[in-house]
Amino acid sequence: xxxxxxxxxxxxxxxxxxxxxxxxxxxxxxxxxxxxxxxxxxxxxxxxxxxxxxxxxxxxxxxxxxxxxxxxxxxxxxxxxxxxxxxxxxxxxxxxxxxxxxxxxxxxxxxxxxxxxxxxxxxxxxxxxxxxxxxxxxxxxxxxxxxxxxxxxxxxxxxxxxxxxxxxxxxxxxxxxxxxxxxxxxxxxxxxxxxxxxxxxxxxxxxxxxxxxxxxxxxxxxxxxxxxxxxxxxxxxxxxxxxxxxxxxxxxxxxxxxxxxxxxxxxxxxxxxxxxxxxxxxxxxxxxxxxxxxxxxxxxxxxxxxxxxxxxxxxxxx
Amino acid sequence: xxxxxxxxxxxxxxxxxxxxxxxxxxxxxxxxxxxxxxxxxxxxxxxxxxxxxxxxxxxxxxxxxxxxxxxxxxxxxxxxxxxxxxxxxxxxxxxxxxxxxxxxxxxxxxxxxxxxxxxxxxxxxxxxxxxxxxxxxxxxxxxxxxxxxxxxxxxxxxxxxxxxxxxxxxxxxxxxxxxxxxxxxxxxxxxxxxxxxxxxxxxxxxxxxxxxxxxxxxxxxxxxxxxxxxxxxxxxxxxxxxxxxxxxxxxxxxxxxxxxxxxxxxxxxxxxxxxxxxxxxxxxx
Numbered sequence: 001x002x003x004x005x006x007x008x009x010x011x012x013x014x015x016x017x018x019x020x021x022x023x024x025x026x027x028x029x030x031x032x033x034x035x036x037x038x039x040x041x042x043x044x045x046x047x048x049x050x051x052x053x054x055x056x057x058x059x060x061x062x063x064x065x066x067x068x069x070x071x072x073x074x075x076x077x078x079x080x081x082x083x084x085x086x087x088x089x090x091x092x093x094x095x096x097x098x099x100x101x102x103x104x105x106x107x108x109x110x111x112x113x114x115x116x117x118x119x120x121x122x123x124x125x126x127x128x129x130x131x132x133x134x135x136x137x138x139x140x141x142x143x144x145x146x147x148x149x150x151x152x153x154x155x156x157x158x159x160x161x162x163x164x165x166x167x168x169x170x171x172x173x174x175x176x177x178x179x180x181x182x183x184x185x186x187x188x189x190x191x192x193x194x195x196x197x198x199x200x201x202x203x204x205x206x207x208x209x210x211x212x213x214x215x216x217x218x219x220x221x222x223x224x225x226x227x228x229x230x231x232x233x234x235x236x237x238x239x240x241x242x243x244x245x246x247x248x249x250x251x252x253x254x255x256x257x258x259x260x261x262x263x264x265x266x267x268x269x270x271x272x273x274x275x276x277x278x279x280x281x282x283x284x285x286x287x288x289x290x291x292x293x294x295x296x297x298x299x300x301x302x303x304x305x306x307x308x309x310x311x312x313x314x315x316x317x318x
Numbered sequence: 319x320x321x322x323x324x325x326x327x328x329x330x331x332x333x334x335x336x337x338x339x340x341x342x343x344x345x346x347x348x349x350x351x352x353x354x355x356x357x358x359x360x361x362x363x364x365x366x367x368x369x370x371x372x373x374x375x376x377x378x379x380x381x382x383x384x385x386x387x388x389x390x391x392x393x394x395x396x397x398x399x400x401x402x403x404x405x406x407x408x409x410x411x412x413x414x415x416x417x418x419x420x421x422x423x424x425x426x427x428x429x430x431x432x433x434x435x436x437x438x439x440x441x442x443x444x445x446x447x448x449x450x451x452x453x454x455x456x457x458x459x460x461x462x463x464x465x466x467x468x469x470x471x472x473x474x475x476x477x478x479x480x481x482x483x484x485x486x487x488x489x490x491x492x493x494x495x496x497x498x499x500x501x502x503x504x505x506x507x508x509x510x511x512x513x514x515x516x517x518x519x520x521x522x523x524x525x526x527x528x529x530x531x532x533x534x535x536x537x538x539x540x541x542x543x544x545x546x547x548x549x550x551x552x553x554x555x556x557x558x559x560x561x562x563x564x565x566x567x568x569x570x571x572x573x574x575x576x577x578x579x580x581x582x583x584x585x586x587x588x589x590x591x592x593x594x595x596x597x598x599x600x601x602x603x
Contacts, residue, residue, distance in 0.1 A: 018446045025443070029459050140591075144583035146535050148542050148558060149576040152565050160568040167566050255450040259539055263562075273451070274543050277458040285458040292451045300446070 008305055015301035022293045023075070026286055027068050080287040085279050090287045094269065098291065100171065101261070101268035104184050105253050108191035113246055116196050120203025120242075125230055127208060135204075139197035147259040151190040155263075158186060169264040187264045194256045199249045206241035210234050240310035247303035251296050338592055345588035352582055356401040363395040368550035375564060378571075385571055388560045397575060399552035405582070407468060407547060408534035414472035415529060419479025420522060424510045426480070427487035438484070441477045449474050453540060462545050467537065475533055482525055486518040527590035531583050538579045554579050 046054075055061050062070075074081065080090035123132040142150070159167040169183045210216070211234055219233045220226075258270035265271070273288035275281075335346065355362065365371050368391060376386040384393035426434040444452070452474055460466040490496065496513045504513075540546035541555025549556065554575035561572040 018443065021443050022447055025447070026455065029455055140587065141584050144531060144535070144587045145580045146538055146542075146576065146583070148539070149573070149580045152558070152562070152573055152576055155565050156568070156570065156573065160566055251448075254448050258450055258454075259542070262543055273454055274545070277454050277462075277545055280458055280461070282458055285455055289447070289451045289455045293447045296448050296451075297446055 004308065007308055011304050011308065012301065015297060015304075019294060019297050022297060023072060023290065024068070026290050026293065027071055030282055030286065031064065075287075075290065081283045083276075083281055083284050085276075085281045085284075090284055093284065094272070094287060094291070097267055097269045097272050100266065101257055101270060103180065104187055104191070104261070104266065104268060105250075105257055107181070107184050107188040108195070108253060109250055111188060112192040112195050112199060112249075115192070116199030116246075116249075117203055117242065119196070119200040121207060121230070123200070124204045124207035124211070125226065127204075135200065139201050142193060142197040143201075147190060147194050147256050148263050150193050151186070151260060151263040154186050154190055154193075158189075167264070169266040171267065184266070187260045187266055190260050190263070191253060191256050194260075195249045195252055198252065199245060202245040202249075203242055206245065207234060207238055210238050210241075213237075240307050243310060244303045244307045247299055247306065251299040251303075254292050254296055341588045342592035345585040345592070348581060348585035349589065352401055352405060352585075355398050356405050359398040359402045363392070363398045365392045365395045367395065367399040367552050369395075375561075377569075384574060387557065388563075393557075393561075393571060393574070396552040396557060397554075397578060400554045400557060400575060400578070403547060403551050404534070404538065404541075404554045404579070407464065407553075408530060408537050411468045411472045411475070411537065412526065412530045412533045414468065415475040415533065416479055416522070416526060418472065419476035420483045420515075422476070423480045423483030423485075424487050424514055425506075426484045427491045428506055428510050428514065430491075434484075437480065441480050444474070444477050445481075449536065450539065453536070454545070457540070457545050462548060464547060464551075467540065467546055471533055471536060471540075475529060475536075478532075479522075479525065479529060483518060483522060486521050487514050490514045490517045524590055524593045527586050527593065531586045531590075534586075535579070535583055 052061075060067070071081075078091060080094065082088065083090055083093060119135055123135040126132050155167045158164050165185045166183060167186065169187050171180050171183045207230075211230075216229060216233055219229045224233075257268065258274060260266070261268045261270035262274055269288055269291065273285055273292070276284040276288065335343065338346070359367075370390045371392050372382060372386040372390045374386065374388055374390050376382055376390070378385045382392050382394070384397070387393055387396065422437055426437045453470055456470045456474075457466060460470065491514060496509060499509055499513050537546050538553075538555035541553050542559050544556065544559060546555055547553040557575040558572050561575075565572050
């Protein structure tokens with residue numbers, strides 16, 4: 001077997017192991033509850049018999065490891081249980097919201113990735129000039145801005161003053177693509193600004209590191225113009241770090257999406273998890289955090305695998 | 319015993335301040351202003367922290383400089399008290415995170431072996447779940463109170479401190495003078511606190527600034543979501559949430575607490591940037 005396939009195999013196996021441990025943590029969290037879900041659901045006034053019967057119907061009388069096995073088997077079949085607050089099926093509750101969240105994140109990614117690459121490339125090309133400093137100051141300060149600050153400034157300027165986009169992003173399933181895009185414009189723009197800074201800076205750094213290589217020096221000494229050195233010699237080798245940067249920052253969207261959805265009252269997964277934490281609807285919180293965490297682990301895994309596949313040096317481990 | 323010479327510290331500190339770049343000076347002045355506002359909040363403000371003094375959402379006036387919030391409390395007063403609460407809680411959390419993380423990191427580097435392996439793997443797993451999502455999960459289990467908030471965020475953030483302090487301490491733990499201390503039979507506590515800690519302290523100090531920023535933004539985000547610092551305590555994150563409706567009428571009041579959070583985060587970053595830069599010995603060409 002080729003060594004590279006072995007490395008990737010190991011990495012994927014490690015990723016799956018992480019995913020499994022994450023599921024154990026998310027399941028185990030609930031075991032710390034004072035009392036259990038049965039007492040939470042039935043409230044203070046329930047008698048001991050009702051609680052015992054209810055526990056039996058939920059399978060809470062089984063030992064922990066069996067409960068975990070059943071829970072995991074259900075989750076793998078796509079059955080996420082029922083919500084405590086309204087008794088609805090969590091899978092049904094989540095599906096349209098997951099679609100909305102993915103739509104928002106995808107729109108943000110489509111806006112963020114090309115502009116970050118272009119910005120990073122240009123500031124690497126014109127490094128230590130006024131343009132580079134401008135991008136540097138912009139990215140450094142936008143890293144420290146909370147998402148809701150960016151969001152409210154955008155609402156202030158583009159919605160309240162200019163009236164271009166709606167400040168509330170409530171979409172329903174009947175809305176067409178144009179309607180959806182109009183609704184998610186501001187939230188997507190907020191998310192874009194939130195991840196743009198990291199992506200731009202990391203692109204700039206990886207290209208500058210690359211430009212320090214000797215074959216770049218050779219290309220320059222041959223008398224090639226700077227843009228040609230960058231596009232023909234540096235860029236093909238820069239894809240690996242850049243792809244990693246992009247995927248890692250997409251994982252960062254997960255945190256951003258929670259805040260942004262709440263600001264714009266967007267019916268997505270982020271808003272659902274926040275509402276459920278307030279209501280202490282633990283099965284829903286469990287399901288949502290499982291989805292968020294799994295996405296995060298899988299994105300990181302993808303970044304790792306891509307960087308192995310695209311990096312020739314990693315193909316020949318010492 | 320060495321006598322600490324206050325005057326020479328002031329002189330050296332003053333010189334360093336003068337030689338700092340404009341951005342770092344700006345950062346330090348901003349931080350000093352925040353600290354003053356936090357310390358002097360009760361003396362600076364005309365009303366009490368949770369005192370209802372007017373009607374809902376009164377506009378800016380000579381009586382209420384920045385208007386009133388959704389319950390008719392003075393906005394300016396709550397901003398000043400918010401400095402105290404928000405920064406105080408974030409600082410407490412960061413200190414707790416550092417105590418846990420740095421101790422665990424030092425222990426892992428000093429003892430190595432299975433303790434190191436267990437701690438490192440545990441941290442790997444904890445870090446594989448996004449912090450905000452993990453915090454939401456834990457807060458839904460333990461409920462939203464300030465003490466739960468501080469402990470949960472400190473535990474989650476201590477993983478980052480652990481990684482850094484372990485990485486730095488491992489390099490120090492193999493040096494000759496640590497080996498010498500081991501050979502003369504010093505205990506593990508001595509080696510950790512007297513041999514290794516002083517040598518990794520500068521790195522930890524810069525990291526403290528970055529971690530504080532991160533914790534401060536995370537707590538503000540949670541408060542904004544209504545899951546962090548709870549009313550009636552004045553806090554910037556929940557102030558943004560409470561006055562958010564004003565923004566659609568073109569009123570900039572909700573931007574003030576949000577801006578207060580952003581400005582402090584930027585200021586701390588600027589100072590840390592300078593500290594790291596001057597500690598690494600890099601100088602602008």
